[in-house]
Amino acid sequence: MAESSRAFTPAAWAALRAQLEREVNATSAARMRWLLTFAEATGLRAAELLSVQRGHPQRRNAVWWLRVHGKGARNRAVPVPLAALAATVAYFAARGLAFESAPPDTPLLASTTSTGALTYRSLHETFKRFVARALRHSELPFAERRDAQTASTHWLRHTHATRAAEVGVPPEVLQANLGHADPRTTAGY
Template identity: 35%
Template sequence: MQEELVEPEDHAAAAAFLPLPALPPALDGRDGANRARGGIAQTSARNDIEAVRLWLAEYVASPHTLRSYRKEAVRLMLWSTNTLGKPLSSLTREDFVLYEQFLAAPSADWADPERPRRGRERRLFDGPLAPRSRRQALGILGGLFNYLVAAGYLAGNPLALRRSRMPQAARSRRVERYLDQALWQQVLDGIDAFPQDTPRERQHYERCRWLIRFLYRTALRASEAAQARAGDFERRRGRWWLRVVGKGGVEGDVPASDELMADFARYRAFHGLPGTPAPGETRPVVLGVAGKDERPLTSTAVYLIVKTVFRRVADRLEADDPAGADTLRRASTHWLRHTAATHQADAGTDLRYIQKNLRHASIETTGLYLHADDDARHERTTAAPNMQLGDIAR
């Protein structure tokens, strides 16, 4: 089970809460070559560990993001101090060229399978990082350095000089991490095949059934679903809406269909609750398995429930649909967001509405979910009468 992170009351408490590796005093960044000199600092951080800990504290409410960001910060600090003998606050653009090469081919001791997965002596790599993973790692670190520059801790961001090497074709590539209509129906059918013989099995079944439908019909992120409260559903002009606070604190409204509200009423009735949520009701939309604990789930818990559902359905499909089973084993909560957007686009929903539903800043991002034109082009092309070689010669 993944560690559960409890949100501290403030960033100072959060900073003390986050574990990071100890560094020797000579390499703690207190006198780093890239430290900001003069000016008014926006943080009291005295060394690199304190500065990085403050940055991580900004993400303490998003456990999945926090773990990912902490992993990249730890990798960089250990590589910098162990390989270069430099603190993080002395790194240059040339150092990051070497680091990117290291990510593509980490030395054997960094990926030693004999090392444990947890603890101070754990291995930090399973092997070389793929190009996409390297871009993601450096993007996260670029965000870290931007933050430390804005905080007045560093003088500059060496990663700001890095030229993006992502080809245009990759930037415009369609989103492919979604379930097609047939596989989505297999997921729904698979959940209905879950055992329900004992009260505990029935509780698990009802929660899985509701959570999967809730994520699909609202296209919420895992963190948004975990924090959603019953009172966030509100009725306006005879229609239900779900109020959502997403990434960066951006608020939005998502249409709630009659089907979604019927599924919600069923789920609440199973736990002895009124079918219609009350205005201002603080009870979580997704309850603990027994329905008694009114604390919201963590985004990690939502993620693990969905992964378990996909794995169980994949096991059921393995014999008859191995390709579908493989897809489900790779799928996660974010695939349901992509699936919802793709199915809406395939059904002809106006792209502007999908953009608002997903709360995308740019409609170009939403356009990556348009697959219907590609499907039609493929069908028209492959369905055309086959030309004979003789016809071509004439």
């Protein structure tokens, strides 16, 4: 991990995924599994993840898209890969809901104690605790573990962008998906 990087390395990401299998609360594990999968696939900001509702993903020509009202009041369409959609369906099932028939205003990311949306603060604190548990069980080198301990939910977005750049997603496509106004921001990946 580069010193200035705010993306999880593949090894740190594997530690997060491994932690999902150790989670004792099935509902919390389902929510975290959804968060890791959906954020890695879409690169949404935490505030965007918190505002997405069941009625927002739309299918066009066999591809699922999510209309996002993002930072700077800019709108964009973000593709939702099938893995992210499958994770959403599974997460809804873990909450006792059928994705296809859930009311359109049902939040994709919900509190484990109610059917309502999760707050930004709760998401941040829950994610920090999850990362801490994962790192306790990991065999990551000290420097990598130290860096990952500073992670916030925004690291999920950076992880998405870093992995996309590594596999050769064109910069203009990545810029559009992330909603960056300035291509220099995207070029950092």
